[in-house]
Amino acid sequence: MTTTTADKPGVASAASPVTMLRVGVLVALMAVAAVAGEALQPTNRLSETKTPIVLEKQVPEAFGEWRLDTSIRPILPDPGLQAMLDVLYSQTLARTYVNAKGERVMLSIAYGSDQSNEATAVHRPEFCYSAQGFRVKVVDREVINIGGTKVPVARVLAQLGQRNEPITYWVTLDEAATLPGFGRKLQQIKYGLQGQIPDGMLVRVSSISPSLDDSFSVQQRFLEQMHAAVPVEVQARYFGADRASPKATASSAPV
Numbered sequence: 001m002t003t004t005t006a007d008k009p010g011v012a013s014a015a016s017p018v019t020m021l022r023v024g025v026l027v028a029l030m031a032v033a034a035v036a037g038e039a040l041q042p043t044n045r046l047s048e049t050k051t052p053i054v055l056e057k058q059v060p061e062a063f064g065e066w067r068l069d070t071s072i073r074p075i076l077p078d079p080g081l082q083a084m085l086d087v088l089y090s091q092t093l094a095r096t097y098v099n100a101k102g103e104r105v106m107l108s109i110a111y112g113s114d115q116s117n118e119a120t121a122v123h124r125p126e127f128c129y130s131a132q133g134f135r136v137k138v139v140d141r142e143v144i145n146i147g148g149t150k151v152p153v154a155r156v157l158a159q160l161g162q163r164n165e166p167i168t169y170w171v172t173l174d175e176a177a178t179l180p181g182f183g184r185k186l187q188q189i190k191y192g193l194q195g196q197i198p199d200g201m202l203v204r205v206s207s208i209s210p211s212l213d214d215s216f217s218v219q220q221r222f223l224e225q226m227h228a229a230v231p232v233e234v235q236a237r238y239f240g241a242d243r244a245s246p247k248a249t250a251s252s253a254p255v
Contacts, residue, residue, distance in 0.1 A: 046174050046191075047113040047199035051233050055093040055109055058234055064225030066105070069098035074106035074206065090199075097222065105222040108204040109238075115173050115200035116188060124180055125156050125167050125204060134158040139166070139212060141179065144220065147227030147235075150242045151177045155216060158206075166215035168223070169204040170240075177240025203238060 047053070061068040074094045093109040129136050139155040156167040170177050173187045174196075191198045205222060207215040230238050 043197070044195050045113065045197045045199075047197075050237075051231075053091065053111050053199065053201070053234060053237060055091045055111055058230055058238075059093060059095075059107070059109070059226065060229050061095070063229030064222075065099040066097040066222060066225060067099070069096045069104060072096045072104060072106065074108045074204075103218050104207060105219060106206045107222075107226075108206075109201055111199070111201040113199045114197055116192065116197050124202070125154075125158065125169055125206075129158040129165075129167075132160075134160045134165075144168075144223075145244045146220075146223045146239055148244050149177075149227070149235075149239045150244045151239055152179050152183065154179055155212075157212065163208060164210050165206050165208050166212050166219075167204060167206040168216060168219045169202060171200060171202045172237060172240055173200040174198040175236035175241040177242065199237075201238065 073096060089110045089112045091109075091111045093107070093111075096104055096106045098104045126136050126138070136156060136158045139157050141152070141154050143150050143152050145151075151170055153168050153170045156169065158165040158167060171180055171184060172178070173184065173191065176187050176198075178184045178187055187198070205219045207218055209215045227235065227239055
């Protein structure tokens with residue numbers, strides 16, 4: 001006589017009420033999760049509720065001691081990466097400025113109206129410069145005071161042959177300045193829980209110089225004068241809104 005699985009003591013049939021109940025509960029939970037996920041999807045685009053970002057107009061071609069220099073352009077992505085950036089970002093700005101001393105600062109800004117995911121990380125200097133053959137290393141991460149605002153920045157050095165290019169950069173989400181990685185992810189989660197889609201930008205300045213200290217000092221001066229030149233109503237979108245204390249120095253403890 002043949003004994004089936006259903007006949008064995010203690011073994012439930014594939015179609016037993018217990019199994020069917022478990023399947024039903026699982027299906028119900030999956031349906032609830034899908035509905036909840038859809039309901040929690042951020043829908044409020046902050047870029048549509050605030051002063052529009054217009055990089056070309058809001059960052060003047062001349063401010064403080066700096067004037068536009070058309071003889072040198074900042075490092076730009078290769079055509080393949082540029083095509084991807086054109087999809088990810090709403091606007092980009094690439095300029096070189098020079099002062100009466102002949103000191104030059106290259107400025108690059110990439111703005112996107114949707115910063116709710118990690119796709120925009122492709123424009124980070126570590127990736128952008130490396131893709132073009134540069135050796136890139138992070139020198140430091142710190143908080144600097146720019147026009148009375150505390151801005152967390154990454155100090156990076158890009159090298160190609162005899163070219164040494166110290167770089168300072170940060171990213172923003174809405175009015176929060178941060179750095180790629182854990183800090184940016186926390187900000188994304190915060191906005192997501194509020195049902196908001198933040199806009200934001202990557203701001204990068206660099207100089208060609210063998211001296212890190214001299215370059216970062218020039219960049220600090222440039223950024224302070226740029227902060228003063230950007231319209232007040234959008235300053236926080238470029239530099240963040242975390243105000244520094246009156247006693248804060250140009251830089252403080254690492255992030």
